[in-house]
Amino acid sequence: MNPDISFPVVGVGASAGGIQALESLFRTMPANPGMSFVVIMHLAPDRKSLLTDILGHHAKMSVEVARDGLRLEKDKIYVIPPAAVLTIASGRLRLIATDVAHHERSPIDVFFSALARDRGESAIGVVLSGSGSDGVLGIKAIKEHGGVTMAQASDASGPGFGGMPGSAIASGLVDFAIPVDAMAEKLVEIIRDLNEPDDLASDRRMNDDDGVVLEARQAIYSILRDAAGHDFSGYKTKTFMRRVRRRMHIQQCVKIADYVRRLREVPEEATALFRDLLINVTSFFRDSDAFNALRERAVPRLFEGKGAADSVRVWVPGCSTGEEVYSIAIILREHMDGLKVAPRVTIFATDIDDAALTIARAARYPAALMDAVSDQRRRRFFTAESGSYVVVKAVRDLCVFSPHSILRDPPFSHMDLVSCRNLLIYLGADVQREVIPIFHYSLRAGGILFLGMSESIGQFSDLFAPLDKKHCLFEARDPGRRVRMPHFMAGLHALAFPAPASGKTSAGSASQLRRTVESRIAEGFAPPHVVVNEDGDIIHFSARTGKYLEAAPGAPDRQIFAMARKGLRLDLRSVLREAMETRRTATRQNVKVEADNDHTELVSLTAEPLLDREGGKALFLILFQAREPSTADTMSTSPTAREPAGDAVRLERELFETRERLQATIEEYETALEELKSANEELISMNEETQSTNEELESSKEELQSLNEEMRTVNHELESKIDELDRANND
Incomplete structure (x- = not known):
């Protein structure tokens, strides 16, 4: 330097x-x-x-x-x-x-x-x-x-x-x-x-593998949850610890244990750390090429086929002090001014930092922060007031600011555009994998997701298609089925995974070889099997299950009873119910199942409960074992054995008809059950929509409160001017 x-x-x-x-x-x-x-x-x-x-x-x-x-x-x-x-x-x-x-x-x-x-x-x-x-x-x-x-x-x-x-x-x-x-x-x-040498700095270069540091970090997460109501355990560890080190430097704490003790003793320090973690760099039209791509490729799609009775809805989570929100609002206003009939535009801007939202609502920014705004846009969309710039009312009216956490609160829904730029880079990989589906739920089919230049959709290419991959514009795919609200992460906690111990390479190699051999044997000699949950949904298929299961016509369905071949469904339901009720292995022998060539085969069904997973549903392993016809079976079908079998044939036919009627009744019951499930999902969807509407009402309430605060501020300013005028008159 x-x-x-x-x-x-x-x-x-x-x-x-x-x-x-x-x-x-x-x-x-x-x-x-x-x-x-x-x-x-x-x-x-x-x-x-x-x-x-x-x-x-x-x-x-x-x-x-x-x-x-x-x-x-x-x-x-x-x-x-x-x-x-x-x-x-x-x-x-x-x-x-x-x-x-x-x-x-x-x-x-x-x-x-x-x-x-x-x-x-x-x-x-x-x-x-x-x-x-x-x-x-x-x-x-x-x-x-x-x-x-x-x-x-x-x-x-x-x-x-x-x-x-x-x-x-x-x-x-x-x-x-x-x-x-x-x-x-x-x-x-x-x-x-x-200017201090690195004696103190060396103590602050904390290794995240250190057990003391890991324990201290978990303690800081807990303190912040209690003090601020937000969980930071899903944030990137390096980013989080860098902010912690900064606060340690300010508080003159050499050891991280000293800083944890200070957090517990001084509640104001927990608030200060919370504020430090929320400080993100933001500016008008950050990455101008990306905003140009948004204006040219995405914005016209938002307004296609929409008239005065329609609406364009935008959600900007993590809006900070509002520069990004007003940048998007300016682009939308420019496009609206070029239309003969423009739909109603609403931009929901949210953040967990109330202080930042207060600045965003005021919409006043010093001239030093306006470098990326062109002179034409300054003249058109800003009012110069003594070196500061205030966003004009035509742009402010598009924006609604409210407190909201994407990790804790229900998301907004039916959005045409979600802009979340440079927020995911502060979140850990596990949290990112939860947030991306939340954005997909919030968007309409064909809606646009706008991310920062260092962010991507990761493994969720099935949810989003790239619209402009270079500038991080993605289009929400239509999944072809009702999208359910994803799980929220209010109780997210980081888990520590022990590192493999050095010096055990040979043992590790032997263990790996054993797993490989066992996997190869299982693939070649194990009977066909599936793993289902308590609802009968298949979560794992083995090889060679096609003889017993086939895809049902219509929309894809992973229900084992819908996929079971003819003759198998009744006994399959019976053996699975028995395993669920008794939590023991249940079997059915000599079950007849019809193959593709109308050939009937005998199969043995086994349902075995698996160990319950922690925090999850119980799973069941179902085995299909083909059986060869026994000698008794062969003799029972010979001509000599069928001579006195008139009554037996009649009883067998009646039994077959009874089973057919029972099968039809079960199918009708399943149809009614599916209709009930569909109705229940409709009710859940209506409830989610009501929650989203409630969020919007809360946002409107916050905006009204903001306007009230602005009026109070103006009133205080007028009162101070009157007082100054009175003092001048008295002088």
Whole structure:
């Protein structure tokens, strides 16, 4: 790394009433702290600032006014001038002049966002006393890039000027909420840790195979479940532990056991870790080529054949602060404006982070986050307000934001598009295998799934067909049958699999050889067999079962009774029922079964219960063993044996007819049972639809609450303006 930009840079944001806090911060700061400071202050654009002189009287470092193109140096303080917006790129300050009419309302967000991109983990954001909420989006950007955030504790804020640090602390994005007098010492500690040799770092390079670390990780999962109500055991271990190490660094914990103890003792730390795990990098039109492919290949399909009475439904799980949601909404709005008659469009945007949803509903973003938005779209879909950009109402009206977990809550249904970009990369393989079917359930047949550039559908090619594989656009296949709601994963727990011990290669080879031999013998000499569950559904076929089972006409069915050949079904049902009731092996000898050439064969049926699986249904092994006709059977069919057999023939015929009638009755019963099952599935489907409708109503309720919050916010702003006007009149 270039040595000129290797040291940390601290962005310090303050507003009205923050002069005293700035003086306290730099009065206690040593002359050589090993970092550079950039002070962003809310200054009147038409007045000369004396901030440089004020700080110069209290700071032990040199203080100067920021200039365009100025390279930052260690152990110096740079102050923003009036009527300017300050950013940073490649270690140099960038100054953008403004005027009274276009005064920047969120200069702290603008600089913090640029600082996060330029310095990454070496960026530090400090929010001091001031009114409003400037700085929240900025510290979010710093957290996204691995930096450290700090805010002035409320008990140290000046009267009436705790809005900025209070908003930052309430967002859950602040690593340290401490009095301003303690900030200098904490910053020096952070810098010392960043520059520390690898004695401490070596302790933090934790091997996931270590039993101590594995036990600690399971303990952290449990603590987070109790504190936040969400299970992170399905997340990728490396990603999870990287966030844990970051919190250990902030909390000065050398050993992971110390951090687990701190999580148990300090509930606020569990909340902070939860917030850290939710921070995901997001931006407008991320991967522009992918959004172009969405606009050209997918969006026209969503609107095909739809009029004003129809609707286009979109679900964006893991929406974070809303940039992706509004990007999709802009593309849909552009397409709608080109149609003569447009359907109703609703975008359901969900996340488990309430703080991120609050930012998304506000739809206000600093200019530094608008790099990927073209000038034409800025003018058309955004309103510029003092350097920040607000999404226009025509786009906001398409979006509904609500809290929702794809792993815990029922999914939305009948969606035309599901966009889940860069969320699966944080989930483990087992969780991904559960989430993809959930997305398929949510989509209509032919609906579109939009994933991130590093994500794929994996093994579920039977559920999705690639529409544009390069840009991760997939079309939901029609399974040809009713899709059932997949299982949810509220109780997901990671399982540890012991690694094979070294030094037992020969034993392992012998065991492998034994399994191979046993498998070969079973294939060649074992009788035909199937494995069924308690419902009679076949879950495993062996070879050579075609003599006894055949596919029934119509839709594919794995029911063993529907597939059994003529003459076999009654005894098969009887022997299986006996095995289920007694949990013992049941057999039926000399059962006649008709083969393909109308030839009757004798078969012995055996139903044997298998050991119950943990947490699953019992299974049954059914064996079909062909029998050769015995001597007694041959003699009974000879002419001499049939001479006095008139009554016997009649009784046998009556018995055959009775069995036929019984078989017909059973088939009618099975038909009625299938109809009942179909009706039950219809009821289940209606219940699932009701759940989805309830989710939508909840989302609408959240949106109404959001509008109410916006109205309250506007009302508070108007009241503050009236108070300011009254004070001005009194003056």
